[in-house]
Every structure is written in structure tokens, then in C-alpha cells.
Amino acid sequence: MNRNPKLGLIASAAAALAALLVGIGALTQRATPPKAAEHATVAGWPRVIPVEGGTVSIPAPPHAIASFANAIDEMLFDLVGTRRVALITDLSADPRYGFASDRAAAFPPERRIDYSYGAAERIVSLHPDLVVTTPWTDASTLSQIERQGIPVLRLDGFESIAEIEASLRLLGQATGEEARSEAMAREMETGLARVARAVAGRPAAPVLIASYAGADLWTAGTGTIVDEIIRRAGGENVAATRAGIRGHEPLTMERMLAIQPRHLIVSSPIADVDQVRRSIADRPGAAQVPAVAEGRVDVVPSRVTGVGSQYVVQAIEEVARLLHPDAFGDAG
Amino acid sequence: MNPRRAAWGIGGLAVALPILVLAALVLGETTVPWADLRALVSGDAVDAIARAKVLDLRLPEVLVAGLVGGSLALAGVLLQGIFRNALAEPGVLGISTGGSFGAVLALFTGAAAVHVLVLPAAAFAAAALVAFFVYAIGTRGGRTQIATLLLAGIAVQAFVSSLAAGVIAVAAKRWDVARTIVAWTLGGLEDRTWDHVAVVAPSAAVALLAAAFVCRELNVLALGETSARALGVDTRALKRNVLTIAALAAGAAVAVSGSIAFVGLIVPNILRRLVGPDHRVLVPAGFLGGACFLVALDLFQRWVVRGMLNAPELRIGILTGLLGAPFFLYLLLTQSERASGVD
Numbered sequence: 093m094n095r096n097p098k099l100g101l102i103a104s105a106a107a108a109l110a111a112l113l114v115g116i117g118a119l120t121q122r123a124t125p126p127k128a129a130e131h132a133t134v135a136g137w138p139r140v141i142p143v144e145g146g147t148v149s150i151p152a153p154p155h156a157i158a159s160f161a162n163a164i165d166e167m168l169f170d171l172v173g174t175r176r177v178a179l180i181t182d183l184s185a186d187p188r189y190g191f192a193s194d195r196a197a198a199f200p201p202e203r204r205i206d207y208s209y210g211a212a213e214r215i216v217s218l219h220p221d222l223v224v225t226t227p228w229t230d231a232s233t234l235s236q237i238e239r240q241g242i243p244v245l246r247l248d249g250f251e252s253i254a255e256i257e258a259s260l261r262l263l264g265q266a267t268g269e270e271a272r273s274e275a276m277a278r279e280m281e282t283g284l285a286r287v288a289r290a291v292a293g294r295p296a297a298p299v300l301i302a303s304y305a306g307a308d309l310w311t312a313g314t315g316t317i318v319d320e321i322i323r324r325a326g327g328e329n330v331a332a333t334r335a336g337i338r339g340h341e342p343l344t345m346e347r348m349l350a351i352q353p354r355h356l357i358v359s360s361p362i363a364d365v366d367q368v369r370r371s372i373a374d375r376p377g378a379a380q381v382p383a384v385a386e387g388r389v390d391v392v393p394s395r396v397t398g399v400g401s402q403y404v405v406q407a408i409e410e411v412a413r414l415l416h417p418d419a420f421g422d423a424g
Numbered sequence: 425m426n427p428r429r430a431a432w433g434i435g436g437l438a439v440a441l442p443i444l445v446l447a448a449l450v451l452g453e454t455t456v457p458w459a460d461l462r463a464l465v466s467g468d469a470v471d472a473i474a475r476a477k478v479l480d481l482r483l484p485e486v487l488v489a490g491l492v493g494g495s496l497a498l499a500g501v502l503l504q505g506i507f508r509n510a511l512a513e514p515g516v517l518g519i520s521t522g523g524s525f526g527a528v529l530a531l532f533t534g535a536a537a538v539h540v541l542v543l544p545a546a547a548f549a550a551a552a553l554v555a556f557f558v559y560a561i562g563t564r565g566g567r568t569q570i571a572t573l574l575l576a577g578i579a580v581q582a583f584v585s586s587l588a589a590g591v592i593a594v595a596a597k598r599w600d601v602a603r604t605i606v607a608w609t610l611g612g613l614e615d616r617t618w619d620h621v622a623v624v625a626p627s628a629a630v631a632l633l634a635a636a637f638v639c640r641e642l643n644v645l646a647l648g649e650t651s652a653r654a655l656g657v658d659t660r661a662l663k664r665n666v667l668t669i670a671a672l673a674a675g676a677a678v679a680v681s682g683s684i685a686f687v688g689l690i691v692p693n694i695l696r697r698l699v700g701p702d703h704r705v706l707v708p709a710g711f712l713g714g715a716c717f718l719v720a721l722d723l724f725q726r727w728v729v730r731g732m733l734n735a736p737e738l739r740i741g742i743l744t745g746l747l748g749a750p751f752f753l754y755l756l757l758t759q760s761e762r763a764s765g766v767d
Contacts, residue, residue, distance in 0.1 A: 183597045206597050305600040306536035307543060308607055308614065342607065342736045344614045346481050346726075349473055350454055361598055362537050371537055376480035376617045379475050394600050 099111050101128045119239060134268075141266050143246055150243045153268035154222035157239060158215050160205075161226045163250050163400030166192045167260055168224070170402060172267050172275060174198065178220045182206050188361045188393045191403035212236035226250070250400030251317050253280070253324070276402055283405035284324060287412050290419045291326030297415040300353035300383070304360045304368060304399055311347075313337030317404065318397050325412035326419070345377045356383035357390045357414060359397040391412045430709075433699035437712035441490065444719045446484045450476055452726040454487055456482075481615070487720040490715035491624045492677040493687055497714025498631055499674040500688030501695075501706050506644040506666040507570055510696070513689040514674035516574055516692055518554040518666065520685075523638045523678030524609050525588040526550025531596050531605050543608075544623050548679035552731030555671040559664075568663040589741040611682035611741020613722050620680040627676030632711055636671045638662060639703035646701065684718070684741045691717050693752070721747075 105265045115288075136152040150182045157172065158179035159165045165184040168177050169192045182204040183189045184196035203218070205211050212233045215223065223237055238244050239306055246268050249255025257277045264273020301318050302309045312318035313332040316339060322329040331337040336353045360368045368391045390412075396407045450456050454738045460474040496514060503512040514520060530546035531538040558580050562573025588609075596602045641662050649659055675690065690715045692706065699705045721743055729743070730736045 181597070189598065193552075206594070301691070303600050303603075304537075305604040306531045306534060307604045308612070310600070310603060336734070342614065344453075344481075344730075344736075346453055346477060346615075349477055349481070352473075359600070359602060362534055369535055371540075374540060376484060377476040377616060379478075380476040394598075398599060 102358060117196060139265070141262065143243060143262075144248055147267070148243050148245050150222060150266055152221070154220075154243075154266070156218065156220045156222075157267065158218065158220040158223045160224065160229045161247075161250075161400070162190055162398075163256075163259075164224050164226070165196060165264070166190065166401035166403055167263055167276075168267075169195050171260070171263060171269050171272055174405060176267070178218045179203050179205060179215060187395075188363070189395050191395055191401070191406060208236050208343040209400075216240050216242070224263065224266070233392070251315065252320055253284070253317075253404060256280075256401060256404055280402050280405050283409065287326075287405070287409050291412055291416050294326055294416055294419060296323075296328040297326060297355060298330045298333075298353065298379040299357055299411075299415060300330050300343075300348070300351055301357045301359065301397060301411075302348075302372075303394070304358050304362070304371065305394075306362070309343040309358075309372075310340055311337060312340050312397070315339055317399065321397070321404065321408050321411055322415075324408045325413065325415055327415045338368065345375050345381075348378055350383055352380045352382055354386065355388045355390075355415070356381070357392060357411065359392050361394045365391040396420075430699050430702070430705040433695065433709050434705065434712065437709060437716055440716050441712055441719065444716055444723065445486050448489070448719055448723040448726075449482050451723060451731075452477075452482065453731040468752045473649070484618050484621050485613050485616045486722065487621050487751035488624060488680055489590075489718045491621070491628045492613070492681045492684065492719075493603055493691075493716070493718025494711040495624065495628045495631060495677040495714070496684065496687040497672040497691035497695075497710040497717070498635060498707065499677075500640070500692040500714075501703070501710035501717045502635060502638070502673075503688070504692055505645065505670075505703055505706075506663055506670075507574075508646060510693055511689070513686075514670060514678075515581070515685075515688075517671060517674070518558050518577050518584060519551045519671060519674045520678050520683040521581045521584045521588070522554025523547040523551035523675065524683050525584050525591075527608050527682065528588045528591050528595075528605050531601065532591050538677040540617060540619050541623065544620065544679040547682075548623070548675050550584075551675035551678050552671060554580060554676065555667075559667055559671075563664075566660055568660065568667070570663075581691075591595065607739065608682050609741075610739040611684040612739045613681055613718075613725075616680060624676045624680050627672050628711075629662055631669050631673035632707070634665070635707045638669070639707050641664070642700075642701065642703040664727050682741060683743050686744045686752065687714055687718060690748045690752055728732050 106256055126397070137153060138149055141148045141150060155176050156178040157168060157176055159168055159177065159181065162181050162183045165180040173345055174195050180196055180199055180203065185193050185199065185204065187193040190196055205214070215237055220242055224243055225244060225246050227236060227246060227248055234244050247259040247262060249259055257280060260273050264270045299322055300311060301322060302311050312332040313329065319329045319332055330351050330353050335347060356372070358368055358372060362368050369389050372378060372389055373384050383389055392410060396410055399407045427653055450458065450461060456474055456478055460470050461478065463470040464475060464478055499514040503514065503516065504510055526546040526549055527543055530543045535546065536543040558573065558577045559568070561576035562568055592602065592605055595605055641657045644655050644657050645659065645662065692710050695706060695713045696711045699709045721740055725738070725740050725743060729738050
């Protein structure tokens with residue numbers, strides 16, 4: 093064999109370059125977001141959205157929206173449809189945490205993020221025309237995105253129904269879907285009224301909601317969405333009324349003994365319901381907790397207590413059915 | 425050794441411990457009436473909730489607090505003795521970091537929910553593995569180089585911490601899992617069960633007993649390694665034994681309580697000032713002192729922090745850091761002032 097070693101080298105280099113280009117091409121293809129709208133003049137645009145501490149100017153109806161929170165993903169799916177959403181949070185695709193996990197799961201992995209830290213480059217490369225964030229999104233990431241001229245809308249509230257409705261309306265304004273957001277808010281009110289009618293006239297059912305993810309328990313008192321979910325579902329949040337808990341706090345067994353709940357709802361990411369029940373029943377002192385002794389421990393997925401979108405109505409109905417099973421008749 | 429000081433020190437701690445335990449059984453977020461406690465002790469009928477509170481909740485928690493405190497302080501006494509450095513503590517072997525990593529993995533994978541002992545088992549296994557790894561790196565040809573061991577401890581801790589941080593970062597999006605992991609890594613004694621007592625009690629007993637056999641040699645080692653060898657101490661065996669005992673005590677403690685900082689550092693330093701440096705006194709005093717310290721802190725956390733201030737987020741691991749660090753700095757500054765003759 094009398095082969096020129098240089099030729100081999102050149103061939104190898106060409107192959108490597110080709111592989112690199114193919115790789116880059118594949119990456120680019122995977123990372124291509126839905127086409128952003130051409131900036132043609134649309135009536136009513138650009139618009140200035142008032143937000144806390146200033147305003148956000150949005151030049152045209154956004155068609156490639158990046159979202160930084162599970163709750164925002166769920167709002168966007170129903171408000172503008174998945175085609176106008178460029179990026180969602182990975183958690184939304186997990187049915188334990190997301191109410192619209194089927195639609196979220198259809199997003200390819202490169203259009204989902206775990207969390208925002210250090211994600212500016214990836215987000216910018218998706219060419220979004222609107223980024224919707226929460227107060228806890230990393231400020232330096234947002235600053236990088238804003239420097240690229242991408243409008244950033246921060247939604248502040250997810251801890252009450254009033255806040256969720258306000259966020260929904262703001263999102264409607266920012267996406268040019270005011271009518272749809274109003275309709276969604278009305279649907280929420282209709283759903284809430286339906287649950288309220290179902291549980292009307294029944295005494296408030298005392299209940300303790302605890303969150304369990306493998307070790308300690310946590311509960312939620314006043315000022316949380318969990319408290320409102322319980323009250324709207326025709327219940328009494330005994331963490332707030334009997335223990336005076338505000339916000340989210342660890343729940344020791346001693347505190348549970350003091351509260352003496354007759355009904356315990358445990359939200360958990362653990363799919364094995366019996367395992368969750370056992371882990372509660374095996375705790376020291378659990379035999380003296382009426383809910384455990386009487387077998388009134390229900391388990392719901394984490395999404396029920398972690399909800400921050402219009403699906404709060406679904407969460408309320410789920411809890412109401414546990415508190416007042418006879419109130420829903422054949423509908424359930 | 426001043427026998428009078430030693431007797432007063434050990435005697436005082438031996439009296440203080442049962443008093444603290446009794447107080448910890450009665451006081452908390454709610455108070456258990458003395459009458460109920462007396463009835464429980466005498467076997468009379470008592471309210472079922474009060475019985476559960478005392479026997480099922482507070483007693484195992486207080487016992488775990490005492491055993492964890494004692495074990496950590498014992499490990500601190502032994503490590504300070506073997507390193508001949510008052511700044512040594514169980515953390516230098518990477519035990520706390522290893523334990524935290526094991527627990528983080530158990531929580532992240534969901535294994536911790538299978539049985540109450542899975543989490544301590546994972547924490548203990550990881551703590552032991554890390555301690556063994558650090559020891560293996562620091563030991564060449566049967567000789568343990570203290571400087572190498574310390575540096576290896578730092579490097580391995582950094583590595584294992586990064587692994588744990590990586591798992592936490594992945595878990596962070598699952599808010600309830602992340603919350604549980606973070607709470608565990610902050611150290612805590614809430615809702616500990618008799619299973620936890622069963623994990624830590626044998627290790628503490630074995631470690632305490634084994635420590636009694638190395639006290640005299642540790643005293644000799646205080647004169648220097650060369651002198652100790654000249655006086656017939658097998659320093660290689662001593663280092664190996666002491667590190668094993670310390671790893672056993674601290675590993676079991678971390679497995680049931682999470683990372684509780686400073687106990688192994690502060691308690692031995694305070695007690696060395698009170699009862700002197702003789703390990704025959706310092707070992708039992710350290711165990712009793714550590715037990716008193718953590719039982720008292722657990723009582724403070726339940727009664728004052730949770731009960732009066734309603735701040736349950738201030739976990740015991742945070743409290744040991746908040747109280748321990750300033751106190752330790754005070755000790756350090758007064759010591760250096762004394763050494764430099766500053767009035």
C-alpha cells in the first residue's frame with residue numbers, strides 16, 4: 093500500500109468537520125423555536141404593560157413565548173396554545189406536578205428548562221419575543237435577556253385566586269389575548285361557583301393538609317394557596333385555625349397531636365399511595381391522631397398543593413370531593 | 425489531672441443531664457403536666473395523648489439528642505487528641521459531608537420513603553465510606569500522615585459536597601423534595617423514633633467503651649509522637665483505632681440527625697478548660713457534656729424557638745452554628761489574648 097499520509101489526514105479533518113457541521117445542524121434544528129412573528133405593524137401594538145416598579149413594552153403580539161414557571165406554562169397553554177410557546181419548565185411535563193403534563197410532555201427536551209440560572213444563552217438562542225417570569229427568577233439571567241431587547245414580563249402572584257386571576261389578565265394583555273384571559277377568569281369563577289354550590293349548607297370539614305416527600309412533613313397556614321383551596325372546598329384549615337400557622341411550616345408529630353386532625357390530606361410526589369399512608373401511620377404518636385386512627389388519610393399528587401394557575405379550580409374540586417364526597421353525587 | 429475539678433466536672437454533668445432530660449420531656453411547644461409525667465413513671469392511668477407525647481415523641485427525640493450530642497463531642501475529643509489540635513472535629517474526616525450525601529441520595533431517589541431506617545442507613549454508609557476513603561488516602565504503608573489526612577479530608581469533602589449539590593440542583597425543581605432535602609441537611613431532631621435510638625445507641629456505647637481503652641495512650645501522645653513512641657505507644661495502631669472509633673460515633677450521629685455543626689468542636693474545648701486535658705476525664709466528660717449541650721439545645725428549640733417564637737424553620741443545625749460560632753470565636757480570642765499577654 094502506497095498511500096499518502098497527508099491525504100489520510102485531510103480526509104480525517106474533512107470527516108471531522110463534516111461531523112461537526114452535522115452536529116451543529118442537528119443542534120440548531122432541535123433548538124429552532126416556533127417562528128417569531130414578523131414585526132409588522134399590528135393595531136394596538138406596541139403596547140406598554142404596567143408592572144411593579146415600571147412598565148414593559150411589547151412591540152407586537154408575541155408568538156415565541158418563554159416561560160419560567162410551571163404555573164405560567166399552564167396559563168399559556170390555555171391562553172395562547174402550545175404553538176406560541178417556545179420554552180417551558182421541565183416540571184410541567186411531570187404529571188405529579190403539572191396539570192397540563194400531557195401537553196408539556198410534547199415539548200422536546202431542548203425547549204424545556206429545569207431552572208433559570210445560567211439559562212440566558214439558551215433562552216436567547218431560541219429567539220423568544222416575550223419572556224414571562226416570576227419574582228424568584230434569577231435577576232442576572234433576566235438582565236442578560238433584557239439586554240438582548242427581549243421584553244420580560246414578571247408575574248407576581250400565585251398564592252391566591254385573586255392573584256392568579258390578576259396574573260392571567262396581565263398575561264392576556266401581554267399576549268394580545270385579553271378576551272381569552274377574561275373568558276378563562278370567568279371559567280374559573282364558574283368552576284368555583286359550581287364547587288361552592290355543591291358544598292353549600294354543609295359544615296366546614298376540618299382538615300389538615302401535609303406535604304410529604306420522603307422525610308419530614310410540612311403544612312400550610314394562612315396566606316397560602318393551600319389555605320384558600322381548603323376554604324373554597326368547604327373545609328376548615330386546622331393548621332391555621334387550631335395551630336395559628338402562617339405560610340408554610342414544618343409539621344412535627346407533636347404539633348399534629350396538638351391539632352388533632354380528623355382528616356389528613358397528604359400531598360406527595362410519591363406515586364405509591366399505600367407507601368405514603370404507611371409512612372404516616374408508622375410515625376411515633378400517629379396512633380393518637382384521629383385521622384390516622386380512623387383511616388381518614390387521603391393522598392393527592394403534589395400538583396394539588398403546588399398549583400398556581402387556573403387549574404386551582406381543579407385542585408379545589410379534588411379536595412372538595414375528599415372533604416364532602418356525597419356533595420358531588422353522580423358527577424364524580 | 426486535678427481530681428477535685430474532674431470529679432466536680434463529671435459529677436455536675438451527670439446531675440445536669442437527667443434534669444435536662446426531665447425538663448425536655450415536660451416542656452416543648454406544649455407543656456406536659458408534671459402529674460402526667462409522675463403517673464407515667466408510676467404506671468398509673470394517663471391521658472393517651474400525653475402518653476404518646478412523652479413516650480413516643482419526646483423520649484426518643486431527647487434520647488437521640490443526648491446520644492448524638494455525646495457521640496459528636498466524643499468524636500471531637502478523640503480527633504483533637506490524635507491530631508493534637510483543638511480545631512479538629514468530625515468534619516475533618518468528611519463524615520458530615522458523606523452522611524449528608526447519603527441522605528440526599530435517599531431522599532432524591534424516593535428510597536427514604538420506603539422505611540424510616542433507609543435514610544439513616546444510607547447516611548451512615550456514605551459517611552463510613554467517605555471516612556474510610558479519607559483514611560486510606562492519608563495512610564501510606566500503615567502510617568497515617570496527619571497533614572495528608574487533613575488535606576485529603578478537605579479535597580474529598582469538596583468533591584462529595586459537589587456531588588450532593590449536583591443532586592440538590594437536579595431535585596430543586598421538585599419543590600417539595602428540595603424542601604425536604606434542604607431541611608435534612610440543616611440538621612434536626614424532630615420526630616425521631618425508637619428506630620433512630622436503636623441506630624445511634626449501640627454505636628455510641630461501643631465508641632464510648634472503646635475510647636476508654638485509648639485514653640492513656642492519647643495522654644502520652646500529647647507529649648509528641650516521637651516521645652509517645654519512645655514511651656512504647658504504638659502510634660500507628662492508636663491513630664487507626666482512634667479514627668475508627670471517631671468515625672463510628674460521628675457517622676451514626678450524622679445518620680440520625682443530619683449535619684449538626686460545632687458540637688464536636690465546642691464541647692471538647694469548653695470541657696478541656698473545665699476539667700483539664702486528661703483524656704481519662706475528658707472522654708466521659710465530653711460525652712456527658714455533648715449530651716447535655718444537645719438535649720438543652722433541643723429543649724430550647726422546641727420550647728422557645730418553636731413554642732414561643734413560632735420559628736420552626738430555625739432548625740437545630742442552624743442554632744448550633746449561630747450559638748457555637750460566636751462562642752468559639754470568643755474562646756479563640758481570649759486564648760490568643762492570654763497567649764500574647766494582652767490585658
